[in-house]
Amino acid sequence: MARPKNVRDEADFVIVGTGAGGATAARVLSAAGLDVLMLEEGPNLRVEDRPREAVDALRTALRGFGTTTSTGLAPIPFLQGCIVGGSTAINSGIIWRMPEDVRRDWIERFGLGELVEETGLTKAFEIIEEELEVDVTRADVLGGNSEKMALACEKLGLPGKPITRNARRCAGANQCLQGCPTRARMSMDNSYVPRALSDGARLHDLMQVERVIIEEGRAVGVRGLTLDKETRQPVGSFEVRARRAVIVACGAIQTPVLLRRSGLKGMVGERFQAHPGAAIVGRFPDAPVGMGYGATQGYEVPMRERGFKIESLSLPPEMLATRIAGVGAEWQERLAHMDQFAQWAVQSRFKAQGTVRPGLFGGASIRYNPLPSDVKQIQDALALMVRMMFVAGATEVHPGLGGGIPDVLTSIDQADLIANMRPKPGEIHLVASHLFGTACAADDPRKGAVRPDLMSWDVRDLYVMDACVFPTNMGVNPQHSIMGVVWRAASKLANQERLAKSA
Numbered sequence: 001m002a003r004p005k006n007v008r009d010e011a012d013f014v015i016v017g018t019g020a021g022g023a024t025a026a027r028v029l030s031a032a033g034l035d036v037l038m039l040e041e042g043p044n045l046r047v048e049d050r051p052r053e054a055v056d057a058l059r060t061a062l063r064g065f066g067t068t069t070s071t072g073l074a075p076i077p078f079l080q081g082c083i084v085g086g087s088t089a090i091n092s093g094i095i096w097r098m099p100e101d102v103r104r105d106w107i108e109r110f111g112l113g114e115l116v117e118e119t120g121l122t123k124a125f126e127i128i129e130e131e132l133e134v135d136v137t138r139a140d141v142l143g144g145n146s147e148k149m150a151l152a153c154e155k156l157g158l159p160g161k162p163i164t165r166n167a168r169r170c171a172g173a174n175q176c177l178q179g180c181p182t183r184a185r186m187s188m189d190n191s192y193v194p195r196a197l198s199d200g201a202r203l204h205d206l207m208q209v210e211r212v213i214i215e216e217g218r219a220v221g222v223r224g225l226t227l228d229k230e231t232r233q234p235v236g237s238f239e240v241r242a243r244r245a246v247i248v249a250c251g252a253i254q255t256p257v258l259l260r261r262s263g264l265k266g267m268v269g270e271r272f273q274a275h276p277g278a279a280i281v282g283r284f285p286d287a288p289v290g291m292g293y294g295a296t297q298g299y300e301v302p303m304r305e306r307g308f309k310i311e312s313l314s315l316p317p318e319m320l321a322t323r324i325a326g327v328g329a330e331w332q333e334r335l336a337h338m339d340q341f342a343q344w345a346v347q348s349r350f351k352a353q354g355t356v357r358p359g360l361f362g363g364a365s366i367r368y369n370p371l372p373s374d375v376k377q378i379q380d381a382l383a384l385m386v387r388m389m390f391v392a393g394a395t396e397v398h399p400g401l402g403g404g405i406p407d408v409l410t411s412i413d414q415a416d417l418i419a420n421m422r423p424k425p426g427e428i429h430l431v432a433s434h435l436f437g438t439a440c441a442a443d444d445p446r447k448g449a450v451r452p453d454l455m456s457w458d459v460r461d462l463y464v465m466d467a468c469v470f471p472t473n474m475g476v477n478p479q480h481s482i483m484g485v486v487w488r489a490a491s492k493l494a495n496q497e498r499l500a501k502s503a
C-alpha cells in the first residue's frame with residue numbers, strides 16, 4: 001500500500017524519537033496500558049534490509065552521513081543515529097550503570113534526588129538488564145582485537161576487562177554498526193520499539209517533527225514533514241494531536257533545535273557536553289588480529305580517574321583501509337595484510353561546555369571548543385594506547401595525528417611525542433557519539449530546562465526524555481543511564497495517569 005503523503009492523527013502520548021530515551025518511554029507507557037504514538041524521522045528497517053557495506057550502512061542510518069559538526073577552527077563531527085532505534089541502532093551495546101559520584105553530584109547540585117533515587121534507579125537498571133539480555137562479553141566472541149588489548153593490560157598492569165553489553169547471544173559478527181545480523185544485540189529497534197508495539201503503541205516512521213504545537217502554555221501536538229524513504233526529502237506534511245502530553249526524545253542535538261524552533265528559550269540548548277574520542281591502529285604481523293571476527297567492542301580499560309576510557313573498536317575492512325597510513329606500493333602492501341591490524345579508541349570526559357541552536361539554513365549550529373586540559377587529557381590517553389599496542393606486540397602504530405607526529409610510529413618511546421605535543425586546532429581528529437545536556441533537568445529554571453520529573457519549566461505537558469536532560473557528562477557510556485533515568489520519569493508519569501483515571 002502506498003504511504004500517505006499527508007497525515008493527521010492523534011494519541012494520548014506522542015513520543016518524538018525512538019532512540020534510547022524515546023523507546024524506553026514508549027516501553028513503559030504502553031505497558032501501563034496508555035495510548036502511545038511514536039514518531040521517528042528515520043526509516044523503520046528490518047535488520048535484513050539494512051545494508052552491510054559500511055558506507056551504505058552509514059548513509060542509511062546516520063544523520064547526514066555524520067556531517068553534523070561543531071563550528072570553529074577544528075570542527076568535531078557528532079554522530080547521531082537517524083533510524084528507528086536512534087543511535088542504539090548503530091551503537092555497540094556497551095552497558096554501564098550511572099557512576100555513584102555522578103548520581104550524587106546531580107542530587108547535590110541539581111536537586112534530582114527523586115529522579116535518581118538509589119533504590120528506584122537500581123531497580124530500573126535491573127529490569128532493563130534482564131529485558132535487554134545484558135551480560136559480559138564471552139571469551140569465545142572477544143576476537144583478536146580485544147584479545148590484544150587484554151594482553152596489553154596484563155603486561156602493563158592496567159585494569160582492563162571484557163565489556164558488558166546488551167548482547168548475551170552475540171555471535172561475533174562485528175557488525176554492530178550495520179545492525180546485528182543475528183538480532184543478538186538488543187538495540188531499541190530490536191527490543192523496546194517492538195515491545196511497545198505489541199503492547200498497543202503505534203509508530204509512524206519517516207516523519208520529521210518541525211514544531212511542537214503549544215496552545216495556552218500547553219503542548220497539544222506536533223507538526224512536521226513526511227519524508228521519502230529513498231531521498232529523505234519532504235513529500236508531504238503531518239499534524240498529530242496529543243491529548244495528554246508530548247514527549248520529545250530526539251537526542252542532545254536535535255531536541256534543543258526542535259524546542260527552540262517551537263519557541264522555548266532559557267536553558268534550552270545550553271550546557272552541551274560530550275565525550276569526544278579518537279582512535280589509533282596498530283600492526284601485529286607476528287600474531288594476526290583478524291578484526292572481522294569478534295564483538296565490535298569487546299574489551300575496555302576504564303580510567304575515569306584520569307578522565308578517559310579506552311575501548312577496542314573493530315572496523316569493517318572498507319573503513320579500516322581509510323585509517324591505514326601510507327601511499328602507493330607501501331599502502332598496498334599494508335592493505336594486503338589487513339588481518340594484522342587492530343584499532344583501539346578512547347572516549348574522554350571533556351570539561352568543555354557548548355551551545356546548540358537551530359542553524360540559519362536548517363540543521364543545528366553547535367558551538368563547542370575543547371579546553372586545553374581536555375586536549376591534554378586525550379593526548380595522555382593516545383600516548384598510553386600507543387604504549388599498550390607496542391607492549392602487545394605491534395611493530396607499527398598509526399596514530400592518525402597532525403602536528404609533525406609521524407604517520408607510522410615504530411618504537412614505544414615515540415609515545416612521548418604525543419604526550420608532549422602542543423597540538424594546534426584540528427591536529428587531533430576528534431569525533432563524539434556520547435552527547436549530553438541542552439535541556440537539562442534541575443529543581444530551578446535558572447539551572448535547567450526541565451523539572452526533576454522531566455516536564456518543561458515553561459510549557460505544561462511537554463516532556464523531554466533523552467540524553468538532553470543530563471546536567472553533566474559521566475565518563476562512562478551513556479545509553480543505560482539514559483534508559484534508567486527515562487524509565488523512572490516515564491513510570492512516574494504512568495502512575496499519575498493511573499491515579500487520575502481512578503479518581
Ligand SMILES: Cc1cc2nc3c(=O)[nH]c(=O)nc-3n(C[C@H](O)[C@H](O)[C@H](O)COP(=O)(O)OP(=O)(O)OC[C@H]3O[C@@H](n4cnc5c(N)ncnc54)[C@H](O)[C@@H]3O)c2cc1C
Pocket residue numbers: 016017018019020021022039040041042079080081082083084085086087088090091092093094095096207208209210249250251252254255258433434435465466467468477478479480482
Ligand atoms: C556510533 C555510536 C556508537 C555508540 N556506542 C554506544 C555504546 O556502545 N554504549 C552506549 O552506552 N552508548 C553508545 N553510544 C551513545 C548512545 O547510543 C546514545 O547516547 C543514546 O542512544 C542517546 O539516546 P537519545 O534517546 O538521547 O538519542 P538517540 O538514541 O540518538 O535517538 C534520537 C532519535 O530521535 C530521532 N529524531 C531526531 N530529530 C527528530 C525529529 N525532528 N523528528 C522525528 N524524529 C527525530 C532520531 O532520528 C533518533 O532516532 C553510541 C552512539 C553512536 C552514535
